[in-house]
Amino acid sequence: MKKNVLLALIAGACLALSGCSTQTSSTTTIPAAAPEPAKPAGLAKPASDEPRVMLPPAPGIANRPAVREFIAEMSHKHGFSTAGLTRAFDEAGMVPAILDAMAKPYEAKPWHAYRKLFLTEKRINGGQNFMATNAAALSQAKSRYGVAPEMVTAIIGIESAYGVKPGKYRVIDSLSTLAFDYPRRASFFRSELEQFLLLCREEGMDYLTPLGSYAGAMGMPQFMPSSYRKLAADGDGDGRRDIWSNPADAIASVANYFARNGWQSGAPVAVPARVSGDGYREAVSTRNPKATHTLGQLASLGVTPAEPVPGGHKAGLVQLAGETGPEYWITFHNFSAIMRYNHSPLYAMAATELVREWTGHGDR
Numbered sequence: 603m604k605k606n607v608l609l610a611l612i613a614g615a616c617l618a619l620s621g622c623s624t625q626t627s628s629t630t631t632i633p634a635a636a637p638e639p640a641k642p643a644g645l646a647k648p649a650s651d652e653p654r655v656m657l658p659p660a661p662g663i664a665n666r667p668a669v670r671e672f673i674a675e676m677s678h679k680h681g682f683s684t685a686g687l688t689r690a691f692d693e694a695g696m697v698p699a700i701l702d703a704m705a706k707p708y709e710a711k712p713w714h715a716y717r718k719l720f721l722t723e724k725r726i727n728g729g730q731n732f733m734a735t736n737a738a739a740l741s742q743a744k745s746r747y748g749v750a751p752e753m754v755t756a757i758i759g760i761e762s763a764y765g766v767k768p769g770k771y772r773v774i775d776s777l778s779t780l781a782f783d784y785p786r787r788a789s790f791f792r793s794e795l796e797q798f799l800l801l802c803r804e805e806g807m808d809y810l811t812p813l814g815s816y817a818g819a820m821g822m823p824q825f826m827p828s829s830y831r832k833l834a835a836d837g838d839g840d841g842r843r844d845i846w847s848n849p850a851d852a853i854a855s856v857a858n859y860f861a862r863n864g865w866q867s868g869a870p871v872a873v874p875a876r877v878s879g880d881g882y883r884e885a886v887s888t889r890n891p892k893a894t895h896t897l898g899q900l901a902s903l904g905v906t907p908a909e910p911v912p913g914g915h916k917a918g919l920v921q922l923a924g925e926t927g928p929e930y931w932i933t934f935h936n937f938s939a940i941m942r943y944n945h946s947p948l949y950a951m952a953a954t955e956l957v958r959e960w961t962g963h964g965d966r
Contacts, residue, residue: 664691668782672792676799687799690774690809697771700779703816709946713922713929720760720952726959729755732764732849733960739837739850747857748867754856756956757943761824768821768846769814773798776818777827794818797827804831805843812846821845822852823859833859863942864935872937872954873911875919875930879904882919882930889947891918891933900932907932920947 663669669691676682708716733740733755740751755764762768777798780791798818802809814820818827822845825834834843837854845852877886881903885895893916897907905919915934922929931951940950 662692662694663696663778663782664688664694666782669778672781672795676796680796680800682799682803687809691778693810694772694774694778696779696783697775697816700771700776700816701784704780704784709944709948711948713948713951714925716948717952717955721955721959725759725763726956728764729759729956729960732758736849736853739853742850743837743853743857746854747861747865749857749860749865750957752957752960753860753871753940753953754853755960756953757856757940758822758852759956760949760952761819762822765822765847765849765852769816769819769824771814771816772810773812773814773818773820773827774809776814776816780818791818794827797831801827801831822849823856825855825859829859830855833862859943860939863939865939866935869915869936870911870934871940871957872920872931872933872951874908875900875932876906876908877904877919877930881905885919886921886930887918887947888921890941890945891920891937891947893918893933893935893938895919897932905930905932920951922947922951 664673664687673682673684673687673691676687677684708719711719729752733751737751740754743749743754744751758764774795777791777795781788781795782792784791795818798812799809801807802812812820815824819825820827820830825845830843830845833855834845835851835854835858836843837850837852838848842848843851843855845855882900882905885900885903885905895903895917897911897913897915897917900906900917900919911932918933918937920931920933920937922931931954933947933950937947937950937954940953941947944950
């Protein structure tokens, strides 16, 4: 009898211990810290190096070998907290839709289809409204950087529809997806991820807060992190470079980008061309027109401007796929400067055409 009682007591104790263990691991909740007030994208303060409570690790990518290697590199090279970055990448994730978008860029379309995306009545009217609303900031940027308000407006219009569509992806997710799951350009995006973490530390932003495009471009002007660190500008003197929600900063940043990449104030961008014979083939390009010919040299090849254009500027010739056949444009140095912003001649042509809609004669 005593033996049976003893066995029953032992069994009951084991069940009690088992129940405690199960409760601790599956039902006990750890109180979370009080949420911080919401902050505008790009302006949140960085997370502290140590959490206020120890939460179970969230599913993420921090345990992937390539990510662990990257975290170690950032810690060694730039003094980042390994624990802080690990927590950030525990919250970051890979987004398959980003890889799908990279496989279907707008710039792969023919010009006549690409043009219809950006030369719309809504975007043209939106640009006029943007210029009217931000006239003072645009005028100040022109005085400071020498870039016409129409060209700055065209870039912001193409990039984010004047700030309406600055991107829906967390930048850390976009850049992580492309840095670790997009081998073709992994090196570039890994570098941009490095730049992003540095700018978050410099600007006081939470790693998980900024939103951008599927390629990691940010804000109204869609700057990549490296461009932000080098070229983003404070347009209104408040000590911040908020390209997400401050049009004055976005305007100054675009103008500074062009000025730093050789923009020639008051010079032409591109004019429609007429071609005859076969000599023009010597100068024509479909991808990267070089401004290496005089207008006289182009004329000798059968290329003439279809509207008045000032002499003295070196020029190139670009061929675009129009709806009814090839379109030809004489391009100048400033066209190449736009292509420093985006390497596609379609992009540069869309910006040029928007400006022409507003002015009738480009950037002059």
